[in-house]
Amino acid sequence: MPSADLSTRIQPAATPPELIRNFCIIAHIDHGKSTLADRMLQLTGVVEPRAMRAQYLDRMDIERERGITIKSQAVRMPWGTHEVEGGPVVPHALNMIDTPGHVDFTYEVSRSLAACEGAVLLVDAAQGIEAQTLANLYLAMENELEIIPVLNKIDLPAAQPEKYAEEIAKLVGGDPEDVLRVSGKTGEGVEVLLDRIVERVPAPTGDADAPARAMIFDSVYDTYRGVVTYVRVIDGSLNPRERIVMMSTRATHELLEIGVISPEPIVTKGLGVGEVGYLITGVKDVRQSKVGDTVTNMAKPASEALSGYSDPKPMVFSGLYPVDGSDYPTLRDALDKLKLNDAALNYEPETSVALGFGFRVGFLGLLHLEIVRERLEREFDLDLISTAPNVVYDVTLEDGTPVKVTNPSEFPGGKIKTVSEPIVRATILAPSEFVGTVMSLCNDRRGQMNGMDYLSEDRVELRFTLPLAEIVFDFFDQLKSRTRGYASLDYEPSGDQVAELVKVDILLQGDQVDAFSAIVHKDKAYDYGVMMTAKLKEIIPRQQFEVPIQAAVGARVIARETVRAMRKDVLAKCYGGDISRKRKLLEKQKEGKKRMKNIGSVEVPKDAFIAALSSDGVGGKETKDKKK
Numbered sequence: 071m072p073s074a075d076l077s078t079r080i081q082p083a084a085t086p087p088e089l090i091r092n093f094c095i096i097a098h099i100d101h102g103k104s105t106l107a108d109r110m111l112q113l114t115g116v117v118e119p120r121a122m123r124a125q126y127l128d129r130m131d132i133e134r135e136r137g138i139t140i141k142s143q144a145v146r147m148p149w150g151t152h153e154v155e156g157g158p159v160v161p162h163a164l165n166m167i168d169t170p171g172h173v174d175f176t177y178e179v180s181r182s183l184a185a186c187e188g189a190v191l192l193v194d195a196a197q198g199i200e201a202q203t204l205a206n207l208y209l210a211m212e213n214e215l216e217i218i219p220v221l222n223k224i225d226l227p228a229a230q231p232e233k234y235a236e237e238i239a240k241l242v243g244g245d246p247e248d249v250l251r252v253s254g255k256t257g258e259g260v261e262v263l264l265d266r267i268v269e270r271v272p273a274p275t276g277d278a279d280a281p282a283r284a285m286i287f288d289s290v291y292d293t294y295r296g297v298v299t300y301v302r303v304i305d306g307s308l309n310p311r312e313r314i315v316m317m318s319t320r321a322t323h324e325l326l327e328i329g330v331i332s333p334e335p336i337v338t339k340g341l342g343v344g345e346v347g348y349l350i351t352g353v354k355d356v357r358q359s360k361v362g363d364t365v366t367n368m369a370k371p372a373s374e375a376l377s378g379y380s381d382p383k384p385m386v387f388s389g390l391y392p393v394d395g396s397d398y399p400t401l402r403d404a405l406d407k408l409k410l411n412d413a414a415l416n417y418e419p420e421t422s423v424a425l426g427f428g429f430r431v432g433f434l435g436l437l438h439l440e441i442v443r444e445r446l447e448r449e450f451d452l453d454l455i456s457t458a459p460n461v462v463y464d465v466t467l468e469d470g471t472p473v474k475v476t477n478p479s480e481f482p483g484g485k486i487k488t489v490s491e492p493i494v495r496a497t498i499l500a501p502s503e504f505v506g507t508v509m510s511l512c513n514d515r516r517g518q519m520n521g522m523d524y525l526s527e528d529r530v531e532l533r534f535t536l537p538l539a540e541i542v543f544d545f546f547d548q549l550k551s552r553t554r555g556y557a558s559l560d561y562e563p564s565g566d567q568v569a570e571l572v573k574v575d576i577l578l579q580g581d582q583v584d585a586f587s588a589i590v591h592k593d594k595a596y597d598y599g600v601m602m603t604a605k606l607k608e609i610i611p612r613q614q615f616e617v618p619i620q621a622a623v624g625a626r627v628i629a630r631e632t633v634r635a636m637r638k639d640v641l642a643k644c645y646g647g648d649i650s651r652k653r654k655l656l657e658k659q660k661e662g663k664k665r666m667k668n669i670g671s672v673e674v675p676k677d678a679f680i681a682a683l684s685s686d687g688v689g690g691k692e693t694k695d696k697k698k
């Protein structure tokens with residue numbers, strides 16, 4: 071991360087709070103947040119034109135390639151001037167906190183918002199408001215941030231700033247004229263936006279003499295320096311060489327280095343009220359420096375932590391197996407390494423009859439799954455199979471024992487009282503002509519409608535409660551294809567709900583194949599059984615004997631297909647001749663086959679498993695779509 075020459079640039083401690091403006095940019099994926107951030111870095115002079123590169127703040131390769139922001143970053147930029155009485159004229163310090171836009175990372179977004187006083191609501195002038203903009207806007211409003219509405223990409227011929235300014239004004243209140251118009255690409259209007267931030271975003275307030283309290287809004291593992299923790303100081307100050315305490319775990323560390331990012335790290339003599347910067351304590355694992363936690367001073371500790379800390383909870387599970395079994399140790403090491411930088415990732419070893427040794431991994435959502443998988447494959451050169459993603463079920467047995475099921479094969483076979491599944495509150499935005507389509511899709515997925523609002527004449531916001539399990543598979547793809555790409559989706563967890571769920575097993579020649587088991591709603595068990603048996607019939611090669619493929623719920627078979635046996639042409643040598651001779655040969659063949667059926671076992675090539683389980687294309691579509 072920091073280069074040696076930069077870390078030796080020492081800045082004086084603590085900027086006075088009245089000169090600080092902490093803000094973030096909230097936007098739907100692709101509406102141009104990173105591009106706008108680039109222009110701001112350039113205009114404020116923190117990045118020299120020759121050092122500029124696109125998406126300056128997105129450090130991870132994967133972020134840059136896919137053009138998405140995964141980890142938030144905070145950067146300090148000088149802007150405007152302020153006369154200190156009797157003193158010099160000094161610029162304001164604008165701290166821009168970049169937030170990830172995707173629903174999987176909502177928790178990180180909400181922590182970043184809590185570190186700001188203002189939010190730039192950035193909307194693509196050719197697209198209008200989308201579901202993620204709405205979700206993040208509501209979060210910002212809950213945090214009582216000053217909202218600065220901005221339309222971006224006004225240079226596009228398809229831009230309709232008038233129309234969308236109305237939409238935005240209706241949503242956040244105020245005059246459509248008040249909505250700024252900028253182009254992150256050409257830089258038009260960006261200076262006005264920076265001035266507006268200084269003018270409208272309130273300066274931070276806090277008690278400089280109180281015990282130190284700083285909120286962690288991000289922590290990143292760096293190979294050379296250990297964990298770099300990003301904080302926003304609320305009260306008091308943090309200074310080098312002090313011992314600090316993480317309030318949720320009571321763990322203590324020494325502050326080895328403290329500084330601000332602008333946009334490379336610059337060491338400072340401390341961080342005061344309202345300031346945003348980074349801490350280095352030499353810890354090696356981001357779990358010791360958790361997002362949302364409060365940092366205080368050990369010598370003079372705060373009595374109460376800042377509110378709102380929660381552990382990230384994995385929502386979606388999938389089995390990850392190396393295609394080549396001998397890669398298992400590499401996969402284990404790779405997961406250990408990724409975990410250093412991803413507090414939300416968790417995994418346990420797992421074995422599967424079909425796939426061998428692997429791990430059951432918990433993710434925040436599908437995009438998270440895809441990113442982890444891609445990083446494993448790319449950074450550690452692994453070839454992986456991932457099983458179809460599933461959610462976590464809470465099963466209660468008849469005797470009252472609770473069982474947590476993160477893998478369909480763990481679903482208890484005995485007497486079950488109830489099964490509950492996670493549900494989400496989903497917001498879908500679509501042009502009004504697609505209202506019927508969206509409703510019927512959500513109905514198919516066991517959704518319940520909670521309400522609907524017109525944002526403008528032709529755009530509607532629909533709200534549903536849906537089981538998470540119905541969304542994790544191909545919901546987003548379906549939504550996009552049925553609305554010709556116009557709908558957008560966002561959702562947040564909303565507790566658990568009891569549902570009639572059953573486990574469907576797949577049997578090959580009577581043997582259960584664990585990797586294909588699935589937990590589905592009882593009304594959909596039959597469809598799943600038929601779909602899976604048909605798919606397997608296609609990919610399992612013919613054997614010397616007949617192979618039945620069955621789908622079963624408990625002991626009841628609900629679907630069946632058969633892979634016919636290969637038939638050797640035993641009559642090949644009989645030219646003409648007696649019919650009874652032919653019959654005799656065929657009878658003999660039949661006998662032989664019967665015997666084989668008993669002794670034979672099905673040989674299924676691993677490729678067939680991979681094809682049947684392939685979850686390629688599940689999730690992360692948003693990011694793929696945008697590449698087109």
Ligand SMILES: Nc1nc2c(ncn2[C@@H]2O[C@H](COP(=O)(O)OP(=O)(O)OP(=O)(O)O)[C@@H](O)[C@H]2O)c(=O)[nH]1
Nearest residue numbers: 100101102103104105137138139171223253254255
């Ligand atoms: N014409 C035009 N294109 C823009 C403008 N701003 C951004 N873009 C383009 O829009 C696309 C998305 O921009 P990004 O800045 O990567 O979007 P983002 O919102 O940061 O995306 P995430 O980081 O994934 O949230 C890129 O292809 C940009 O070149 C603009 O003002 N005008």
